[in-house]
Amino acid sequence: MDHPLTARREETDFDRILLTTVDRVLSDVLGEAESSFVFCRLRSKYNLEKRAIPRRIGDFSFGLVDLLGSGGEALLQMITDGVAEELLVKPPRVRGMAFEEKLRSLSESRRKLSP
Numbered sequence: 001m002d003h004p005l006t007a008r009r010e011e012t013d014f015d016r017i018l019l020t021t022v023d024r025v026l027s028d029v030l031g032e033a034e035s036s037f038v039f040c041r042l043r044s045k046y047n048l049e050k051r052a053i054p055r056r057i058g059d060f061s062f063g064l065v066d067l068l069g070s071g072g073e074a075l076l077q078m079i080t081d082g083v084a085e086e087l088l089v090k091p092p093r094v095r096g097m098a099f100e101e102k103l104r105s106l107s108e109s110r111r112k113l114s115p
Contacts, residue, residue, distance in 0.1 A: 014107050015054035021082040041067055061099040
């Protein structure tokens, strides 16, 4: 069993990777202005601060799709792929798998690879 402090550090590392990837993907695809607008709308409509995204993955994915429709779905897949690339693991490719489940799978893959 993982030591609680080690598990928390890994979660913090994973959170950092997730937030960095979310920021990069949204900025690369939407541009800085539109990315800022999306974060502003997530904050105003869903009371979701950027730093809270790792703790509120479901709200983030719902809000992104609500705001951007199928474009939001595409961004979620790009975020999943980006996190997987950072972790040096293959992204989950299960049809119908929720974004939250994909990130959980990536986090578990990382733990299995850590010494």
